[in-house]
Amino acid sequence: MQLNLPAARQPLEIDAVMVDLDGTMVNTLGDFAEALNRMLADLQLPAIAPQTIEQMVGKGSEHLIRSVLGHVLGDAGASRVDELYTRAWQRYEHHYLQINGQFADVYPGVREGLQALRARGLRMACLTNKPLSFARPLLASKGLDGFFDQVFGGDSFERKKPDPMPLLKTCAALASQPARTLMVGDSSNDAQAAEAAGCPVVLMTYGYNHGQPIAAVAAAAHLDSLEQLAV
Numbered sequence: 001m002q003l004n005l006p007a008a009r010q011p012l013e014i015d016a017v018m019v020d021l022d023g024t025m026v027n028t029l030g031d032f033a034e035a036l037n038r039m040l041a042d043l044q045l046p047a048i049a050p051q052t053i054e055q056m057v058g059k060g061s062e063h064l065i066r067s068v069l070g071h072v073l074g075d076a077g078a079s080r081v082d083e084l085y086t087r088a089w090q091r092y093e094h095h096y097l098q099i100n101g102q103f104a105d106v107y108p109g110v111r112e113g114l115q116a117l118r119a120r121g122l123r124m125a126c127l128t129n130k131p132l133s134f135a136r137p138l139l140a141s142k143g144l145d146g147f148f149d150q151v152f153g154g155d156s157f158e159r160k161k162p163d164p165m166p167l168l169k170t171c172a173a174l175a176s177q178p179a180r181t182l183m184v185g186d187s188s189n190d191a192q193a194a195e196a197a198g199c200p201v202v203l204m205t206y207g208y209n210h211g212q213p214i215a216a217v218a219a220a221a222h223l224d225s226l227e228q229l230a231v
């Protein structure tokens with residue numbers, strides 16, 4: 001199928017699409033902040049601001065929790081991160097499962113964009129670094145699960161994005177060649193994984209890119225709304 005991208009010289013020839021979750025389909029920063037701050041309170045540690053958390057999202061839960069602990073403990077407490085990690089993860093998982101989706105909103109244009117891709121007969125997967133036990137209920141509660149043939153999380157494969165492995169495994173599950181499978185994401189993580197896997201990538205401008213401007217990350221297109229894929 002030919003997909004026309006804004007400002008692209010020629011259409012992309014694709015059979016399938018992989019769509020990232022946090023920062024691409026759903027603004028989950030409120031959920032992250034709520035679950036992480038409840039975790040920190042349980043550990044009797046100080047709270048962290050959402051703007052700081054935003055820079056740490058995208059490389060899965062372990063990276064996020066370790067980054068948050070490192071931030072609140074500071075250089076002097078760096079050695080306590082390992083010691084606290086297991087209990088921190090348990091408290092975080094407990095709270096995240098309780099609040100999942102309550103402080104999160106689907107970005108404008110997402111349903112319209114997904115609907116249009118689906119209507120064109122493309123095979124579709126959600127591919128996120130979020131644990132599958134968080135991703136599935138979130139997609140369901142936001143009414144997004146019906147768009148996807150497959151859903152894979154950060155714990156579905158041995159390695160996470162930016163490693164190409166999850167993309168290659170997802171392409172195989174969708175029976176689509178990497179060069180004909182579009183990755184839709186919001187961070188350099190998604191772009192690096194796509195490049196290494198040989199997949200075209202488009203990036204959303206509104207998501208989380210580790211505190212860096214997304215325009216500097218190479219992609220077939222930078223889009224302000226998933227609805228721009230509906231042309």
Ligand SMILES: O=C(O)COP(=O)(O)O
Nearest residue numbers: 021022058059060128129
């Ligand atoms: O949980 C994360 O680290 C972010 O996940 P994402 O891959 O959906 O952006």
Ligand SMILES: [Mg+2]
Nearest residue numbers: 020022023186
């Ligand atoms: Mg993301």
